[in-house]
Amino acid sequence: MAHKKGAGSSRNGRESHSKRxxxxxxxxxxxxxxxxxxxxxxxKHNPGLNxxxxxxxxxxxxxxxNVVFKKKxxxxxxxxxxxxxxxxxxxxxxxxxxxxxxxxxxxxxxxVAEVEVAEEAPKAKKAPKAKKxxxxxxxxxxAE
Numbered sequence: 001m002a003h004k005k006g007a008g009s010s011r012n013g014r015e016s017h018s019k020r021x022x023x024x025x026x027x028x029x030x031x032x033x034x035x036x037x038x039x040x041x042x043x044k045h046n047p048g049l050n051x052x053x054x055x056x057x058x059x060x061x062x063x064x065x066n067v068v069f070k071k072k073x074x075x076x077x078x079x080x081x082x083x084x085x086x087x088x089x090x091x092x093x094x095x096x097x098x099x100x101x102x103x104x105x106x107x108x109x110x111x112v113a114e115v116e117v118a119e120e121a122p123k124a125k126k127a128p129k130a131k132k133x134x135x136x137x138x139x140x141x142x143a144e
Contacts, residue, residue, distance in 0.1 A: 017113070032061065033061055040058070
């Protein structure tokens with residue numbers, strides 16, 4: 001057994017805490033006023049309509065609505081919030097499936113006449129394993 005207590009390394013335990021950056025509410029999702037949409041360093045995404053920007057470049061919703069991400073002609077990403085009254089809801093935007101009145105007729109195939117199967121040719125017999133036996137015989141003959 002060790003007669004001294006093991007010491008921990010002083011090189012451990014120095015990792016920085018994660019900053020939890022990134023998009024918090026994605027395009028098409030609803031946001032209420034004050035919700036953080038994007039946490040970022042610098043303006044990777046710029047504020048558009050109804051979006052404010054904090055001193056740490058955090059983008060947040062100024063009104064309730066659906067979030068929209070767009071790239072404009074200057075090739076910058078802009079984040080906007082479109083009010084619920086104006087924006088179509090994702091469920092309403094998709095066309096309703098139409099129900100067909102008539103079911104498709106199923107065609108029934110006519111019974112197929114049985115075809116006579118030709119008899120298979122007889123299979124060739126396997127060649128006897130003579131090599132091993134011959135080798136054993138030659139060894140016995142040589143031993144005598």
